[in-house]
Amino acid sequence: MTTATLSDAANTTPANSPARVATASFIGTAIEFYDFYIYATAAALVIGPVFFPQTSGTAQMLSAFLTFGIAFLARPLGSALFGHFGDRIGRKSTLVASLLLMGASTTLIGVLPGYDTIGAWAPILLCLLRFGQGLGLGGEWGGAALLATENAPPGKRAWFGMFPQLGPSIGFLAANGLFLTLALCLSDEQFRAWGWRIPFLLSAALVMVGLYVRLKLEETPVFAKAMAQHERVKMPVLEAFGSHWRPIVLGALAMVVCYALFYISTVFSLSHGVGSLGYSRESFLGMLCFAVLFMAAATPLSAWLSDRYGRKPVLIVGCTLAILSGFAMQPLLTQGSTLSVTLFLSIELFLMGVTFAPMGALLPELFPTHVRYTGASAAYNLGGIVGASVAPFFAQKLVAMGGLSWVGGYVSVAAALSLLAVLCLKETRDDDLGAVR
Template identity: 40%
Template structure:
């Protein structure tokens, strides 16, 4: 393949992909944090606290349901027009949705229109995020040197915990500086306004990244898919479903710890908001470190081996997590969140490279975006409500733990089956490393996974 552009440095790739995904996840998780803390009072005050929390978590579901549609839309745009152009649009739309959430009036001010507007704006966030992660991962993977794909694509994935850390710090700072009544009245809006200001920074950094050689060559070739989604469904449906189910456990455990865990800890165990915000901050930090480490490790041991460790850790730690959270001891609860963060990171770190290596270039943006977002709907969209409702019915966290354990088994099976489903995807899966169990060769040809 003829090189059309100079490959950007690893530092530039990391800055571009990590900044964008961090901003988008900052905005996305700001909603989830506010839903756990105040949205049941601000937008659903006529319901009892537990029902209000379930309704507030409904916005999480709306965002995740919108993400596959955003993945299909921006995947088509990214596979047809270019990776870089799609990433500019997704970040801009996320800024609009986030600004709106920060400014939408409360239920006391405009009545039923408040939760309606909240859900519409959450829909915009979901559409944008549906195309963001896939594009950021893809432009990094296609620019990466052979044998470094897992390490580099773990950086845009780490935007998830980094965005969570930043949003948590904002909420923690606001709740510490102002009274509870002021926080419920206006303080929770500040992180959303800050998120809008960061969008411009992300757009500037992304302007420095050139389009990938894969995309340039694809646009010149006769193999360019006019309807990437149709080609994907016709030729890679099994791969798509397996990639989605591979994400299931990560989504279940993440929201069991982050959203349901915070709500359970504050409302049932009696921890303060601030103490659990600090715990989730440590959860996010360990999640971040584990993503980066496991992505690097997957270049040496193979994607599957590393992810199997994450699934096994999820299966054996989720019951101890809830038991430790229920102890009433803050120090023990902090250790529980640290443990959950590590388990989540090992499932998610190699996931981006795994997906990139499962689809050829002409449907890669659409394939990896839909793989993640469908997995998000299955594993994340309704899990907070599912956990909360099961707790309401049983007054026990055991059903939530059981859901997570079952999801770990399902995801491990999906990863195990993925190589067979994609055995003839591009004729080079084994040589690039990574769906198989053999580590990639350091001198693997640069075009091995290029379609």
């Protein structure tokens, strides 16, 4: 085929409607993060006793948080694996594969026998399935963000990129809402024996819905054009890390604040609230469900502002406020009142939405089309190693060493690290995705 013929083929590629793009990018990340968050909640409540019963209560909790961190170590590998095929074959088919892997791993956790049934095989298999969750999620976010931004009209990339960023809020709300319902309907014995498995098993039905939506998508016009012009490399991961290592590193560091805000205010705070502050599971989950509404509200607001004023100004303000929020952790959580705890959770999750929303556009804008899936996914998931993988584990250690003020310091340091990275990044609001080199 001639170049003209290939260009014509790209130009006649069926376009995805805005509604279809929004639905497909949103529903996939909502399901994927639902899967991820039900494990986070289970790790704070039940994974330790079920899979590590031979140790003390503190050791059970630390072991559960370590299995939680395994997925974050797998996510960069997932970004390399799915990024390779996403940049070589296309966004659509890769998104379907990542959703299937994540869903299968989550469902299998729901039927995995505990330590009392199969002994040491239980934690071993749990770690393997948790690794599979991380691989799937490592390829999910980048593809969803590219699906949104590469279909976005001029001047609205952050607004379109908001839809995959809304997925975590809804996924978290669904996960915690379901755990809250189970806490209200089941006794502690029933919940620990079998009730905690229900959210994992429901993942299979949700994945079928996501697959139905995504299989109806067309390839993004930006990628179709790049394919027509033979803009492909044999090993996108080598190209990305060889020629675009700086935006990967800076993008990863910019993401650290998002992870630290979220996982300290949810996973660690849930464990601390139930274990040390004396709240029941259902009470603290209810507060989290209320607080995550502020994250959902901040997401479209922050996306609109970053389209209007730029990615950097919004992120600079968000990171600065996040640094200050770390100092609020000790006084608000030490009081232990429902009002002060809910206020702290709401502040942290609101700031999570503020800093997270622009990333749906910023990270894809840092990379050219032929390595965009790999580069954006790598930056997103490498940030999780620093900001999230060990955050609950270290927070548990820090609170034992110096109290909640030390955990708040962890949040402030993470936010300061992201602020420095954002200051080093260029403004990308007006860049043409097809012209990024």
